[in-house]
Amino acid sequence: MIAPAEVLGSVAILGGVATVFGAAISVVNARFKVWEDPRVDAVRDLLPGADCGACGRAGCRAFAEAVIGGLATPAECTVMGPEDRSDVAEYLGVAAGSAHQQVARLLCAGGRDVAPYKAVYHGIESCAAAAAVSGGGKACPWGCLGFADCAVSCDFDAIEMSPFGLPVVDVDLCTACGDCVDACPLDLFVLMPVDHHLVVQCKNLLSGDAAEAVCSVACNACGRCASDAVEGLIEMIDGLAVVDYDRIESENPNALERCPTGAIVWIEGQQFPELLAGVGSEVS
Amino acid sequence: MKAFGVTFRHGVHPPDSKELTEAVQVRRMPFPDRIALPLRQHAGKPARCLVRKGDRVERGDKIAEADGFVSVPIHASAAGTVAAIDWWPHPDGSLAETVVIDVEPFSPQIPRPRSVPHWEGLSPDEVRAAVQEAGVVGLGGAAFPTHVKLSPPPDLPIEWLLVNGAECEPYLTTDHRTMVEHPERVHFGIRIMMQCLGVERAVIGVEKNKPDAIAELERSLPEDLDVTVMPLTVKYPQGAEKMLIEVVTGREVPSGKLPMHVGAVVQNVGSIATIAEVFETGLPLIERIVTVTGPGLRKPANLIVPVGTMLVDVLEFCGGVTDDAAEIVFGGPMMGTSQPDMRTPIIKGTTGVVVLTAAHVKPKRTYPCIKCGHCLDACPVFLNPSELGILAQAGRYEEMERLHLLDCMLCGCCSYVCPSNIPLSQMFALSKKALRKRAAA
Numbered sequence: 001m002i003a004p005a006e007v008l009g010s011v012a013i014l015g016g017v018a019t020v021f022g023a024a025i026s027v028v029n030a031r032f033k034v035w036e037d038p039r040v041d042a043v044r045d046l047l048p049g050a051d052c053g054a055c056g057r058a059g060c061r062a063f064a065e066a067v068i069g070g071l072a073t074p075a076e077c078t079v080m081g082p083e084d085r086s087d088v089a090e091y092l093g094v095a096a097g098s099a100h101q102q103v104a105r106l107l108c109a110g111g112r113d114v115a116p117y118k119a120v121y122h123g124i125e126s127c128a129a130a131a132a133v134s135g136g137g138k139a140c141p142w143g144c145l146g147f148a149d150c151a152v153s154c155d156f157d158a159i160e161m162s163p164f165g166l167p168v169v170d171v172d173l174c175t176a177c178g179d180c181v182d183a184c185p186l187d188l189f190v191l192m193p194v195d196h197h198l199v200v201q202c203k204n205l206l207s208g209d210a211a212e213a214v215c216s217v218a219c220n221a222c223g224r225c226a227s228d229a230v231e232g233l234i235e236m237i238d239g240l241a242v243v244d245y246d247r248i249e250s251e252n253p254n255a256l257e258r259c260p261t262g263a264i265v266w267i268e269g270q271q272f273p274e275l276l277a278g279v280g281s282e283v284s
Numbered sequence: 285m286k287a288f289g290v291t292f293r294h295g296v297h298p299p300d301s302k303e304l305t306e307a308v309q310v311r312r313m314p315f316p317d318r319i320a321l322p323l324r325q326h327a328g329k330p331a332r333c334l335v336r337k338g339d340r341v342e343r344g345d346k347i348a349e350a351d352g353f354v355s356v357p358i359h360a361s362a363a364g365t366v367a368a369i370d371w372w373p374h375p376d377g378s379l380a381e382t383v384v385i386d387v388e389p390f391s392p393q394i395p396r397p398r399s400v401p402h403w404e405g406l407s408p409d410e411v412r413a414a415v416q417e418a419g420v421v422g423l424g425g426a427a428f429p430t431h432v433k434l435s436p437p438p439d440l441p442i443e444w445l446l447v448n449g450a451e452c453e454p455y456l457t458t459d460h461r462t463m464v465e466h467p468e469r470v471h472f473g474i475r476i477m478m479q480c481l482g483v484e485r486a487v488i489g490v491e492k493n494k495p496d497a498i499a500e501l502e503r504s505l506p507e508d509l510d511v512t513v514m515p516l517t518v519k520y521p522q523g524a525e526k527m528l529i530e531v532v533t534g535r536e537v538p539s540g541k542l543p544m545h546v547g548a549v550v551q552n553v554g555s556i557a558t559i560a561e562v563f564e565t566g567l568p569l570i571e572r573i574v575t576v577t578g579p580g581l582r583k584p585a586n587l588i589v590p591v592g593t594m595l596v597d598v599l600e601f602c603g604g605v606t607d608d609a610a611e612i613v614f615g616g617p618m619m620g621t622s623q624p625d626m627r628t629p630i631i632k633g634t635t636g637v638v639v640l641t642a643a644h645v646k647p648k649r650t651y652p653c654i655k656c657g658h659c660l661d662a663c664p665v666f667l668n669p670s671e672l673g674i675l676a677q678a679g680r681y682e683e684m685e686r687l688h689l690l691d692c693m694l695c696g697c698c699s700y701v702c703p704s705n706i707p708l709s710q711m712f713a714l715s716k717k718a719l720r721k722r723a724a725a
Binding site: 124205 | 377623
């Protein structure tokens with residue numbers, strides 16, 4: 001049996017301690033208050049909140065501080081859509097900045113249907129592992145290995161594997177964060193503005209029949225696209241047609257016309273549109 | 285410890301499978317129609333090409349020069365015409381820049397007059413220069429340029445020359461045959477190296493499964509030099525440089541250091557014999573002994589082949605592969621690399637060609653780690669492969685580095701003993717690669 005006096009005593013002591021510390025906290029809070037720009041929280045709430053780092057900053061809060069400080073424009077967040085961007089610009093009364101929507105493009109079109117294998121790979125099922133073991137058995141050592149390291153790395157579920165083992169980037173979901181660029185051991189992904197249409201979907205440095213022997217859609221370095229395009233737009237470097245994107249405004253589909261393999265393509269928005277349609281219908 | 289033989293702690297005992305070729309005399313293979321000489325055949329910078337398409341080369345001509353100190357030249361291994369300088373399958377699985385030579389048919393293949401000086405009276409520097417100029421690299425597999433090992437910094441005194449005749453990889457018998465057939469050449473090579481390094485003591489370490497090699501070496505021991513033959517217990521990886529040093533000298537090479545930091549230089553028996561041969565014949569390194577063997581091959585053999593001979597020619601000479609052959613490995617089955625292309629050439633560092641059958645390479649299902657600890661008991665450098673494997677799967681490479689991942693030499697003992705078939709060694713190879721990539725970035 002506990003005497004009521006003991007209970008009351010405890011309550012009084014604890015209550016007293018709480019009051020004293022509470023008072024101390026409120027005094028400290030008032031005297032040492034650090035003023036924080038309320039816009040930081042507001043802007044952060046307007047941002048996507050993915051903390052993906054595509055803007056080059058530590059996360060969305062750091063980016064919000066940079067925008068408020070005038071060090072960045074809202075457009076530098078590639079993940080935001082145009083409406084969110086104008087919301088942020090409107091709230092802060094700054095210019096949204098010009099943004100070319102960027103997207104990840106795969107510089108390989110050699111799925112299993114067109115690029116043969118010369119050996120069977122058994123081992124860890126990842127592109128990085130397969131690339132280290134004799135190129136995973138694919139005849140083209142520059143080609144996509146199809147173990148989906150990129151799709152695993154994508155935070156936005158923008159990459160799906162096609163039935164032939166090629167990653168297909170959904171242009172509407174891709175935020176150009178660059179994770180797939182880092183994940184690919186063969187450096188097959190590049191970020192480029194979505195309104196650049198002319199892309200050489202190949203990194204194979206072989207030329208002629210040797211290139212076509214390892215992949216039927218490889219660039220065989222015939223040089224026709226270079227002579228058909230506007231002077232200086234496409235150059236043949238080390239057995240590969242290379243588009244000079246500084247002169248991209250002069251691009252037109254003429255360059256594709258005589259390509260014997262279809263390695264150079266004209267992309268309107270979605271890359272591999274026919275494969276994107278096939279992604280859902282994968283045969284089990 | 286002596287009662288059980290001389291060896292290091294941990295390691296594994298794979299079946300050595302050397303009976304296929306250990307008693308087979310080394311034969312010379314005829315020159316193939318075409319040879320492919322990659323410019324990258326050694327550790328260090330690739331050589332710089334000196335020839336052009338259409339050029340005519342004699343046997344032994346220099347076709348590429350060393351590009352820097354850690355690099356060696358490459359010489360034509362047969363007379364003929366340069367057919368192409370192009371991408372070609374490389375034993376590491378990639379395509380690499382390669383000089384392809386159409387061998388002249390019916391050529392007597394007489395080399396040009398001696399390009400290497402006589403060794404008597406050469407100063408150590410001249411010996412090193414001659415060794416580099418002859419394109420000599422370690423023939424045990426890693427193909428590290430030999431002259432670099434012969435050039436220890438002056439503040440590190442070298443006390444021991446260790447000659448590695450362990451040949452612990454299953455199937456391979458090239459060093460074994462070299463020691464049995466040319467013991468005097470091994471001793472001559474040791475003499476040159478001891479003089480060059482200024483060391484007093486040399487030890488030849490040979491695993492006990494080669495009693496004939498031990499007997500031959502002991503029979504022909506030079507009387508004026510302190511050379512001893514040390515029989516070693518048969519265990520993998522006895523031939524790993526740091527294991528051999530620990531066994532012979534009792535010193536452990538510290539983490540991140542080189543053998544020269546404990547006063548030792550290790551050379552493979554094959555490299556030693558090659559140095560002797562280079563000074564004897566005056567020819568650069570243009571051919572090597574290769575063990576072509578395995579259950580999937582019809583006629584296993586030890587062959588002297590010109591460097592650059594393609595896999596397809598070697599297999600054809602050995603009677604071709606059996607119907608159930610499934611995988612071809614360059615080097616031994618523990619550390620070798622599988623070859624996806626029949627045009628891949630034998631290069632300076634190719635110790636053997638092992639043809640395995642489907643029964644040997646059947647892919648096994650991987651199960652989760654059951655924490656049995658077998659890998660800890662197998663690891664010769666005392667790492668914890670189990671924990672490292674878990675970290676590797678999570679991509680936590682920095683933590684792996686703190687657990688001394690960089691001491692791992694990828695010997696494969698952990699993968700070999702793992703009852704869950706976890707490809708630990710492959711994971712570590714990838715993790716080391718990822719760490720190097722991060723360090724470079």
